[in-house]
Each structure stands twice: as structure tokens, then as C-alpha cells.
Amino acid sequence: xxxxxxxxxxxxxxxxxxxxxxxxxxxxxxxxxAATAVLVDGALLLDLTPGAVLAxxxxxxxxxxxxxxxxxHPHDGPAVELPPGLPAAGRVPDGRELAxxxxxxxxxxxxxxxxxxxxxxxxxxxxxxxxxxxxAPAGLADQAxxxxxxxxLMDVPGRPEALARLRASGAVGPATDVIAVHLDHDTPxxxxxxxxxxxxxxxxxxxxxxxxxxxxxxxADLPRRTxxxxxxxxxxxxxxxxxxxxxxxxxxxATSGTRDGDSEWAxxxxxxxxxxxxxxxxxxxxxxxxxxxxxxxxxxxxxxxxWLTDAMDRAGAWDDAVWAGSGQQQLAGxxxxxxxxxxxTRRPVVLVSNEVGSGVVPATAAGRRFRDELGRLNAAVxxxxxxxxxxxxGLVSVLKE
Numbered sequence: 001x002x003x004x005x006x007x008x009x010x011x012x013x014x015x016x017x018x019x020x021x022x023x024x025x026x027x028x029x030x031x032x033x034a035a036t037a038v039l040v041d042g043a044l045l046l047d048l049t050p051g052a053v054l055a056x057x058x059x060x061x062x063x064x065x066x067x068x069x070x071x072x073h074p075h076d077g078p079a080v081e082l083p084p085g086l087p088a089a090g091r092v093p094d095g096r097e098l099a100x101x102x103x104x105x106x107x108x109x110x111x112x113x114x115x116x117x118x119x120x121x122x123x124x125x126x127x128x129x130x131x132x133x134x135x136a137p138a139g140l141a142d143q144a145x146x147x148x149x150x151x152x153l154m155d156v157p158g159r160p161e162a163l164a165r166l167r168a169s170g171a172v173g174p175a176t177d178v179i180a181v182h183l184d185h186d187t188p189x190x191x192x193x194x195x196x197x198x199x200x201x202x203x204x205x206x207x208x209x210x211x212x213x214x215x216x217x218x219x220a221d222l223p224r225r226t227x228x229x230x231x232x233x234x235x236x237x238x239x240x241x242x243x244x245x246x247x248x249x250x251x252x253x254a255t256s257g258t259r260d261g262d263s264e265w266a267x268x269x270x271x272x273x274x275x276x277x278x279x280x281x282x283x284x285x286x287x288x289x290x291x292x293x294x295x296x297x298x299x300x301x302x303x304x305x306x307w308l309t310d311a312m313d314r315a316g317a318w319d320d321a322v323w324a325g326s327g328q329q330q331l332a333g334x335x336x337x338x339x340x341x342x343x344x345t346r347r348p349v350v351l352v353s354n355e356v357g358s359g360v361v362p363a364t365a366a367g368r369r370f371r372d373e374l375g376r377l378n379a380a381v382x383x384x385x386x387x388x389x390x391x392x393x394g395l396v397s398v399l400k401e
Contacts, residue, residue: 001104001122001213002041003151006055008207009033010133010184011073023185031189033207036181038130038153040120043102045069045086046130053083059208068100072132073115091116111135119149126150126214129171133182136162137171148173150214156180156202157187160246161277163200168248168279177217178202195396198222200246223386223401224348229355229378230391237302239391240352247348249297250280253288255306286310292341292349299345304353304381308374311335317373318366335377343384353378355390 007013014033015024027033035049039056042065049055056063069089092098092108094116099105103123108116115132122128127147131137131154149171156163157180166172180197183204187193197204201222205211226243230236244250280300283291286307291299301307315330316322342349357375362368382388388400 001120001124001126001128002210003128003213004039004056004059004061004210005153005179005181005205005207006037006039006052006059007034007049008036008181008183008205010182011035011049012184014183014185014189016185019185021185023188027185027189030206033183036133036153038181039063039066040104040128041102041122043067044100044104044106044120046118046120047072048086048089055207059210061210067102068098068104068106070098070106070118071116072118072130073135092118110138112138122213124214128153128213129166131155131159131162134158136165146170148176150175151177151179151211153179153181155182156200156204156246157193157196158182158184160200160242161279163202163246164248164277164279167246175217177211177213177215179211180204192396195398196242199243202246222348225342225345225385226350226387226389227378227382227385228350228352228389228391229382229399230352231355231359234391235394236352236354236391238394239389239396240300240302240350243350244298244300244348245277247298248279250277251291251297251299252280252282253291253299253301254282254284255286255288255301255303255310256284289337289341292345292347294347296347298348298350300350300352302352304351304377305356305374307338308335308370308377312370312373317369320365323369331373335373335380338377339380339384342381351381351385353381 013035015027034051034055036047037049037052038046039061042061045066048069048071053063063083064085066086069087071089071091092106094108094110097105097107105121107119109119111117111132113135115135117131117135117137120128127149129149129152133155136159152172154162156178163172172178178201180202187196193204228236228240288301288307311331311334312318315327317327317331356371362371390397390399
């Protein structure tokens with residue numbers, strides 16, 4: 001099957017009319033996106049949008065051969081004018097299958113939000129799943145025993161957990177080409193959009209792009225090890241979680257532990273837990289080496305600064321005399337074990353750490369010692385990671401890729 005994406009934005013388009021936000025302000029030229037509409041083999045049109053005929057002409061395709069127009073989501077406001085020569089737009093009832101004269105078979109997939117998803121099987125047997133804005137399949141039991149889709153078009157930044165569910169069910173496999181559509185101004189365009197899609201094993205393409213369903217493409221090259229650095233409240237933990245939110249299973253390793261009687265700390269921990277997807281499992285420990293050595297789902301380790309605090313506690317490194325004696329050597333050995341485990345791990349891992357080297361110089365020797373040792377630890381771990389990010393004021397700078 002050959003698909004032409006006539007548009008890849010939300011129903012309002014991008015930039016949104018009258019919206020003064022920064023993302024809309026820079027969504028001009030090649031970054032502008034019309035409402036998502038997909039032309040399949042020149043015969044099937046998924047979603048009818050204003051300007052579809054002109055969008056098709058710009059992409060080098062005519063809509064004269066369209067035999068079926070299907071809608072996926074409710075359209076607010078006045079009805080979209082039907083271009084001359086196109087058949088009336090319709091919707092397939094959930095669970096029903098439609099045979100198109102062009103040889104395509106279309107099955108309506110029930111959604112967990114208003115709208116209809118479509119599974120399209122081409123005459124060549126290629127399989128496409130197209131989801132409406134903000135929608136995800138309501139159930140995936142019928143996927144059992146079936147091969148993964150060749151291509152999935154969905155709102156990747158807006159519904160990453162839906163992609164995780166598709167992976168868990170086997171509907172999305174390593175070779176599935178996942179393309180982000182229904183793109184909105186919640187994700188800044190350009191490199192930030194590309195980065196978020198890449199972290200999910202997906203891609204974004206400009207309006208007018210033509211792709212072949214089932215055509216061989218190299219699988220997305222996801223880094224095995226990622227280090228996310230940032231200061232306090234910089235957004236580093238949110239960024240780390242975002243990098244794994246489209247995976248069906250994640251082990252969240254909290255090195256913070258609990259602090260009896262500290263209600264403010266308990267509130268911080270609670271906010272972190274509420275933000276994580278429901279399918280993630282939390283492990284509270286500073287014993288990171290066994291986790292890194294074991295097989296299993298991706299790890300998110302948050303954070304190395306608290307791990308170092310625990311390691312310095314165990315080594316007695318806060319005391320000047322102990323530090324000068326055995327403390328420094330003991331801490332160095334424990335740090336070397338962790339760095340070696342990061343180097344040798346075979347499971348995806350995202351590590352979070354504080355960047356404290358640019359702050360105020362601590363007033364005590366113990367404080368300066370912690371700052372220095374954390375800087376050394378960050379540098380050693382960064383050297384073993386394929387990908388290193390620095391988060392400042394919620395914005396991500398790529399230091400290594």
C-alpha cells in the first residue's frame with residue numbers, strides 16, 4: 001500500500017487559528033501542518049479535511065480515483081464541504097468490516113475515546129492501523145495470534161501509553177513503522193518533536209509525504225543507556241519518564257527511600273508516583289548493580305545523587321578523618337562497580353542525576369566533597385552512555401548522541 005499524508009496535524013491544524021503560543025508562532029513554512037488526512041493507494045481517503053484536493057495536488061496526487069471516504073472523529077462546527085466527484089463521507093460501525101472496490105478491506109476498531117480507528121488491509125496483504133485524534137484501541141484481545149501491523153498512524157506525543165499497550169499486545173513489533181499524526185502545539189515542532197518521537201521508536205514526517213506500508217526500514221536506533229542531567233526542579237525526571245512512557249513495562253528504581261515523619265518528602269514521592277504510567281513497577285533500593293546485571297524490562301533510575309548520598313553514608317565519607325582513612329577508597333570502589341555495571345548492562349536504562357557543579361560552592365568540606373564526587377560520578381556514567389541530555393528550565397539540550 002502507498003500512503004500519502006495530506007496533513008499530519010490536529011483537526012484545528014498547526015498553527016491553530018488565533019493561538020498566540022510559542023509553538024504555533026514557529027509552526028510556519030515546512031513546520032505548518034494541516035489537519036490529518038491520509039490517501040491510501042489513491043482509492044481510499046481517511047478523514048476529509050478542508051483543502052484536501054489542493055493538498056493532494058501539492059503532493060502530486062489527484063483525488064479523482066477515490067472510491068471511499070471514511071471519517072474517524074466527530075467534526076465540530078459546519079460540515080466540511082465535499083469536493084466535487086468524491087463519494088459521500090461515512091463511518092464504519094465499530095467491529096464491522098468494509099470491502100472497498102479497490103481491493104482494500106477496512107475494519108473499524110473501537111476506541112477508548114470518541115471516534116473510530118481503522119485497520120486497513122491492502123490487496124498486497126500489508127496492514128495499517130490508523131487511530132483518531134486522542135484515541136487508543138478500547139481492547140486488543142483480537143490481536144492474539146496475528147502478526148504485528150506493518151504501519152501505525154497515531155498521536156504519539158499525546159497518547160504514548162497507547163503505543164505501550166500496542167507493543168504489549170504484539171500489535172506493534174520491532175519492524176512496525178510508527179508515524180506520528182494529529183500533531184498539536186503541546187509539543188514544540190522541529191528537533192524537539194523529532195527527539196520525542198525517536199524516544200518512542202516513532203517518527204514524524206512533513207505534510208505531503210508518501211510512504212509505502214511494509215517497505216523495509218531500519219528499526220529506530222534507540223539508545224541503550226541515557227543519562228539525564230539537570231538542576232533542582234529543572235524537569236529532568238519528567239524528561240526521563242517521557243523517554244520510556246511508550247514502553248509496556250518499566251522498572252522505576254527509586255533511590256530516595258522513605259523518610260519517617262517528613263510529610264513534605266512523602267508528598268514529593270507521591271507526586272512522582274502519580275505521574276508514572278500504571279503498568280510501571282517501582283523498586284526502592286540503592287542496590288543498582290544487580291538490577292543492571294539482570295535481564296528484564298527497561299530501568300529508570302532516579303537518581304544518582306541520592307545513590308551517592310547512600311554510598312557516602314555507608315563509607316562514612318562525611319567525616320574528614322574517615323574520608324582520609326578508608327572512606328575515599330571504599331567510595332571509589334563502590335562507584336567503580338556501578339560504572340562497570342552501566343557499561344555491561346544489556347537492558348535499556350535511563351539514569352537521572354543532579355548537575356550541581358554550576359551552583360554555589362558549599363560552605364563545608366563535606367558539602368564540597370559531595371559536589372566533587374557527584375561531578376566525577378556523572379562524568380564517569382556519561383562516558384558509558386550513548387545519549388546524554390541536560391535539562392534547564394524544562395528545555396532539553398543534547399550533550400551526546
